[in-house]
Structures are given as structure tokens and as C-alpha cells.
Amino acid sequence: MITKETKPLTLTLAVYGKGGIGKSTTSCNISTALAKRGKKVLQIGCDPKHDSTFTLTGFLIPTIIDTLQEKDFHYEDIWPEDVIYKGYAGVDCVEAGGPPAGAGCGGYVVGETVKLLKELNAFDEYDVILFDVLGDVVCGGFAAPLNYADYCLIVTDNGFDALFAANRIAASVREKARTHPLRLAGLIGNRTSKRDLIDKYVEAVPMPVLEILPLIEDIRVSRVKGKTLFEMTESDPSLDYVCNYYLNIADQLLAMPEGVIPNDAQDRELFTLLSDF
Numbered sequence: 514m515i516t517k518e519t520k521p522l523t524l525t526l527a528v529y530g531k532g533g534i535g536k537s538t539t540s541c542n543i544s545t546a547l548a549k550r551g552k553k554v555l556q557i558g559c560d561p562k563h564d565s566t567f568t569l570t571g572f573l574i575p576t577i578i579d580t581l582q583e584k585d586f587h588y589e590d591i592w593p594e595d596v597i598y599k600g601y602a603g604v605d606c607v608e609a610g611g612p613p614a615g616a617g618c619g620g621y622v623v624g625e626t627v628k629l630l631k632e633l634n635a636f637d638e639y640d641v642i643l644f645d646v647l648g649d650v651v652c653g654g655f656a657a658p659l660n661y662a663d664y665c666l667i668v669t670d671n672g673f674d675a676l677f678a679a680n681r682i683a684a685s686v687r688e689k690a691r692t693h694p695l696r697l698a699g700l701i702g703n704r705t706s707k708r709d710l711i712d713k714y715v716e717a718v719p720m721p722v723l724e725i726l727p728l729i730e731d732i733r734v735s736r737v738k739g740k741t742l743f744e745m746t747e748s749d750p751s752l753d754y755v756c757n758y759y760l761n762i763a764d765q766l767l768a769m770p771e772g773v774i775p776n777d778a779q780d781r782e783l784f785t786l787l788s789d790f
């Protein structure tokens with residue numbers, strides 16, 4: 514079996530950002546880009562919505578919490594093949610799942626997922642592990658991926674709300690970085706051709722901008738079709754330019770960038786900085 518002693522350390526990424534901003538879409542395509550670069554990749558969906566890996570597998574895979582429930586929470590009865598599903602380009606996929614809507618704690622589920630995967634020694638098998646985490650809440654278990662991550666990535670658009678969420682995530686990274694070797698790799702601008710507010714923000718709170726992706730109809734369609742852009746490009750080579758955005762992000766991450774420990778802005782400062790008037 515491959516162990517950490519015989520292979521280079523696993524690159525671990527945690528993707529955060531406001532709900533609906535494009536984390537899962539971006540995550541699936543970055544995972545695929547990393548796989549296209551020859552890496553063995555595991556993507557772990559940590560959103561109770563459990564749709565993180567949909568464009569990789571083309572269906573909603575059973576969640577860890579479903580499987581745990583089926584086995585009466587007997588961790589020892591669970592095998593990797595019960596919870597890890599093969600996706601496009603050989604990317605392995607896991608969905609943490611969550612409690613029934615409106616009940617229980619989703620963060621707890623993320624903590625349990627990480628625990629189970631560690632018990633299964635699953636983490637040792639991969640070159641890259643990507644956690645796609647719930648929206649802008651970085652409390653409790655939802656912060657757990659930051660305990661393992663080398664880099665946090667934040668997806669944002671050019672609007673106040675997403676940058677406000679990004680700033681709170683930056684604060685969580687700064688806190689975690691006190692005790693963990695965690696860095697913020699940078700922002701990924703998504704669904705925007707404008708970047709004036711993003712630029713204002715990174716001027717005030719210095720951090721890299723890894724890429725800016727415009728709103729692209731084919732990305733929206735890819736979600737509905739349950740395919741990554743790479744898979745769609747197989748039948749429509751004109752989409753190659755979209756894949757290049759994700760390959761560019763993947764290449765920057767594989768180069769192990771320095772990243773930053775961010776200094777978040779105070780909430781009030783941010784309102785002044787990013788207001789249009």
C-alpha cells in the first residue's frame with residue numbers, strides 16, 4: 514500500500530465561498546484539470562446539499578451519512594467502496610451529506626466524514642484531496658477541512674455579498690493558520706467579467722487572484738447535463754478555452770504557491786470600501 518513515507522505528501526485543498534457562487538462547479542473542473550495533469554484526485558463534497566460531485570459522476574451519489582445510518586453507525590462495517598465513487602477522468606468522489614433539512618448539525622457530519630476517511634486510510638491514496646465546503650459558514654465541523662488543508666481557495670464574484678463572505682472566510686484562515694500549516698492560495702473570481710470590487714478588496718487585504726472566469730452559458734449547461742467542461746469538450750472542441758481557465762488554476766496549485774495568511778478587513782471597513790457610493 515502507498516503510504517505518506519513512500520510518496521510525496523498529499524496536496525490538500527479546501528474550497529469555500531458564498532452559497533451558489535460556483536464552488537462545486539469550479540471544484541469539479543479543478544479536480545478534473547488536476548487529474549488531466551496525471552494526479553490521483555479525491556473530491557469530498559462537504560455541503561449537506563450533497564451535489565458537489567454531480568458533474569463528475571452524473572448522478573447524486575449516496576452520502577457518507579446515508580451509509581453510516583444504513584450500518585447503524587458501525588464504522589468498522591464500512592469499506593472504501595461503500596462511500597467512494599469513481600467520477601470523470603478517474604476522480605474519486607465522496608459526499609458527506611447532512612442531517613434532514615432543518616434538523617441536526619451539518620458541521621458534525623463533515624467532522625465525521627473526515628474521521629471515517631482517516632480510519633479507512635483513504636487519505637494516503639491520493640496526490641490531491643479537494644474539499645468542497647458549504648457556503649460562507651466556517652464554524653464547527655465546516656471548518657474541519659481547514660485542519661487538513663495546505664491551501665484554502667475562495668470563490669467569489671465581483672459583488673459585495675460574495676466578497677463579504679470571502680472576508681469572513683479569510684478571517685477563519687487567519688485563525689486556523691495560528692495552529693496549522695494552512696495558507697490562502699487566493700481568490701477565484703467566477704461568473705463575472707468585471708473585477709473592480711475584487712481588485713479593491715485585494716488591494717486592502719492582499720491576496721492572490723488565481724483566475725477570473727466570466728459567466729459562460731456552457732458552464733451553466735454543464736451543471737444541468739452532469740458533465741465537467743472537459744467531458745463536454747470531447748464532443749465540442751470549441752469549449753477548450755473554458756478548460757484552460759481550470760488548467761491554469763490547477764497548474765498554479767501544483768506549483769505549491771506561497772499563498773498568504775490573510776489579514777481580514779473589519780466588517781464596517783468593508784462596507785465603506787466596497788460600497789458603490
Ligand code: ADP
Pocket residue numbers: 530531532533534535536537538539703704705726727728729730732733734735736737
Ligand atoms: P455552489 O457550489 O457555490 O453552491 P454551484 O457550483 O452549484 O455553486 O453553482 C451554482 C450555479 O451557477 C450552477 O447552476 C452552475 O452551473 C452555475 N455556474 C457556476 N459557475 C458559472 C460560470 N462561470 N458561468 C455560468 N454559470 C456558472
Ligand code: MG
Pocket residue numbers: 536537538560562564565
Ligand atoms: Mg456546492
